[in-house]
Amino acid sequence: MKSSTSAYPEAAIPTLKERTKGPGKPPTTLRYQDDPASVKALIAGLPADAFQTITWRRRTRTGPGNPDAAMRSRFTTLRIRPANRNIPRQGDGSLPAEWLIAELPTDAAEPTDYLLSTLPEDTSSSRRCA
Numbered sequence: 001m002k003s004s005t006s007a008y009p010e011a012a013i014p015t016l017k018e019r020t021k022g023p024g025k026p027p028t029t030l031r032y033q034d035d036p037a038s039v040k041a042l043i044a045g046l047p048a049d050a051f052q053t054i055t056w057r058r059r060t061r062t063g064p065g066n067p068d069a070a071m072r073s074r075f076t077t078l079r080i081r082p083a084n085r086n087i088p089r090q091g092d093g094s095l096p097a098e099w100l101i102a103e104l105p106t107d108a109a110e111p112t113d114y115l116l117s118t119l120p121e122d123t124s125s126s127r128r129c130a
Contacts, residue, residue, distance in 0.1 A: 001039065001114045001115065001116060002114070003038060003039060003040035003111070003114060004038045004039075004040065005038065005039050005082070005114065006036035006037070006038060006039075006082075006083040006084075007036055007037065007038075007039050007042060007080040007081060007082050007083050007100065008032055008034075008036050008037075008080065008081040008083055008095065009037075009042065009079075009080060009081070010078075010079035010080060010081060010097045012032055012034065012081060012094075013032075013094065014030035014031055014032050014033075014092075014093045014094055015030060015031070015033055016029075016030060016031075029093075030089075030092075030093030030094075032083075032095075036083035039080065039100055039102070039114050040110070040111070040114075042078060042080060042100065043076065043078065043100070043102045043111055043114075044110075046076060046078065050076045051074040051075060051076045051104050052074065052075065052076070053072055053073070053074050053106075054072060054073065054074075054075050055070045055071065055072040056071055056072070057070075057071040058070050058071070059071060073103050073104070073105050073106070074103070074104045074105065074106060075101060075102065075103050075104070076101075076102050076104070077099050077100065077101050077102075077117075078099070078100045078102075079097050079098070079099060079100070079121065080097065080098060080099075080100045081094065081095040081096065081097055081098070082095060082098060082116065083095065096118075097121070098116050098117060098118050099116065099117040099118075099119055099123070100114065100115075100116060101114070101115040101116075101117055102114050102115075
């Protein structure tokens, strides 16, 4: 997914828009009152120690800089609500919460990859990123 993909924090709750004065029916559809943020901005708000190094595979070729041929990088996860208008809402009007997984390689200044996962909320971080 692109770093500009829009999402809400998991804690965001849709509400009814306040009724404006004048004629017309009162609002009946729940809406998120704040604008969504980019996933890049949501991850940027996390502390630096939110990223942990995870090894997800070992290859057969070793090298001087990688004697055990491990494929590893730094990852973090965050619960978000993707803000795509085509995502069906839940019974309470909220968007479903999903895991946002971001990869920050050791040689990068900012995350390079963003992924969504529908794993259960209680999934351990090592299982979410592996």
